[in-house]
Amino acid sequence: MTTLWDTTGTAVVQALAAERRSGGAVTSGLALTLVVVLEEKDTADVEAAVVTASAKHPMRVIMVLRHNIDAPVPRLDAEVSIGGRLGPGEAVVLRMFGRLALHAESVTLPLLAPDAPVVAWWYSETPKTIAYDPLGVFADRRITNVIRDSDPAASLQLRATDFAPGDTDLTWTVITPWRAALASAFDTASSPASSVIVYGNPVDPSAQLLAGWLSSRLGIYVPVERAEGRYISSVAVSFQDGHSVQMSNEGYKLVMRRPGQMDTIAPFPHRSTGSLLAEELRRLDADEPYGEALGAVSGQRDLNSRGSVRKHIWHDPAMADQER
């Protein structure tokens, strides 16, 4: 591991190359570069997630921490490690102070793995408009996490307004097991669904996305009705031929109840942020079902037909503060 204090982007690139050479077995098969935008208080969580995800995907991780933008002198501290504390891949931690934080791309661009896709992940506090953050502009895939915002439901709406194909949110990743279970329940159905209700917290973005996905696929209105629990507690489906299925999450188990049949129980494990991130990194193209679900939640149509390329919008928080 190399630690650099008050350094330059060029020195970081050289340090990375030196680490690669001296590491012996050079990690040649990099599949992607992951750029994580985080705050100092989240370091432990993000590191744990990155270690899990980089065990599944060979990648170069660039962690960007922006510190007090109003510091008088810009400064860059960096940490470079390969196959160390941050998992088997390559990792660069960049701490940026002062006005440099507004030009983070000047340090990260030369560090991207050649011709490999770039994924940007905002651990918390996604910018209102992704185009404000140059790190989001050159990324091919952008992962947000609205559940960590102060008003997740409002943030999800914002994500729809700001949507471009290639965006996904971890509140969508969380519901993959629900979607898989529902899809297999529909495999054996012999008639179309007549009504579907998601029970849970109506302002939970995951519950909203699940309902949005169901209504976009089934073509019927799917409400989220209040029930106990902070997220999704159960889903009830009635079919036109009178059959019905009730699925509920009971302490990390998915219980499926059908009248006249034995209940079935399937594991429904809690997934760490790392395994959610790993699922996201499996596919680096646009997730169309997400676009459709988000469209259904927000009432905004044709999200998937928007352009996928963003143009950077200069946004200076200091100026924004003055104007206010």
Add this chain to the structure above:
Amino acid sequence: MSVVDNQAEANQSEAISAGDGPTMPRTQRSNPLRDPGDRRLPRVPEPCALVVFGVTGDLSRKKLLPAIYDLANRGLLPADFALLGFARRDWGDGDFESLARKAAKEHARTGWDEEVWERLSGNIKFVAGSFDDDMAFDQLASTLEELRASHGIKGNAAFYLSIPPTMFPVVLKQMERTRMADNSTAGGWRRVVVEKPFGHDLPSAKALNTLVDDVFTADDVFRIDHYLGKETVQNLMALRFANQLFEPVWNANYVDSVQITMAEDVGIAGRAGFYDATGAARDVLQNHLLQLLALTAMEEPVEFTADAIRTEKLKVLRAITLPADLSAYAVRGQYEQGWLAGERVRGYRAEEGVPADSKTESYAAVRLGIDTRRWAGVPFYVRTGKRLPRRVTEIAVLFKKAPHLPFSHTDTEELGHNQLVIRVQPDEGVTLKFGSKVPGSMMEVRDVSMDFLYGEAFTEASPEAYERLILDVMLGDATLFPRNEEVEASWRVIDPLEAFWQEQEPEPYRAGEWGPKGSDNMLARDGRSWRRP
């Protein structure tokens, strides 16, 4: 996820939308929640039962039961699933459950989760009886009927015959009698899974195929060749047919020769009876090696479906020719005592259960040709053996040397053939070997390797072959299973070899070396040498 997976998924949804696909005879209306664009949702089979004959056997304990647990743990088993064991033991459900639990816990690939097992164990049933016992089979049939109601399996069942082939006729007759193999009686699909050996020569293979295909329909028979479940073997098709780079040089104009190796460091531990009657050529060459050869040499299938791939594989298998001079180009060997990995090991004839004058080969190597426009003149050297220095399976495509080298002879002395090596196991991956200049003031060209390691680019542990194959059986996806014509075409290659070898003594080689001298001479005769894997 490999191309195979995505493609198979697409095929499956096509079959559903088509209503009556050949592989999925009884699919319902299309599922609105399944979208080919939605790559996150896993393939989960329809409700079904898996019936295992010979469930107390070695294969079942080491591979089958752990694979079922791994599938459950990955959430890939349907919600309505039952595992039904059949064996000659005086057992209840509980005894079988504890055996299965022990086996799964010991050999499972994924971590142990008590809850997953508890959920699975509620669906485990056992029927005791011998294969000629009508009562036992009646009970098996009625248990399946009960499961339909209690476990919602809807008449779908796969029968896994983990038993010696000599037992097949009895078991299959019983299934025919109780009408368990009949799709229409069951009101669902009924499939059968058969393990190798698929016969011991062409007539016996044909007899076996006729028998199995009669009781079940040919489309419902799944022959397991676990090599085809391996990630790299499927990747071979992605490598060849998804890329522009390799296909133009994948022919006799550019390829000098192909070497396919399957080496094992182990002996015949515990399988003496079976092995001594079989030998390396029948045990490995006939199935695994010829399947690998077929996948390497086949033309591009018109679409990525089971039928289209089988058609192409069959064409290659039928075009295989044996060398005219078998005494020069077909070598078999038998290991003698020696040292392997720092331990003394005994010779083949000294192994327990092997007769002292056994003529069975533990090593076989042969030069095959493929009579097609693409491959005419390219030798395919295939070899397999036991007690070789290390366990490795690989396909090496050796390219011709450049027709003219502008460098002086001494500059390129160390330059060999360009090679593309597909490593099937271990260290699954692909290596490209080519010449590169040695840094310095002299012009000197030396071979270097460019390596793609699965463990590096997709560290997500690739599933055990059995996991993948059992899942495919339940999904009705026959892409990775050889069909009867392929088995028969393979025997047509092996039978003349066996006839030639019949009266010959195998050539001895020391345990721990790369096969007998004759095998090296075989390549030396052609001015080539074996690649050290």
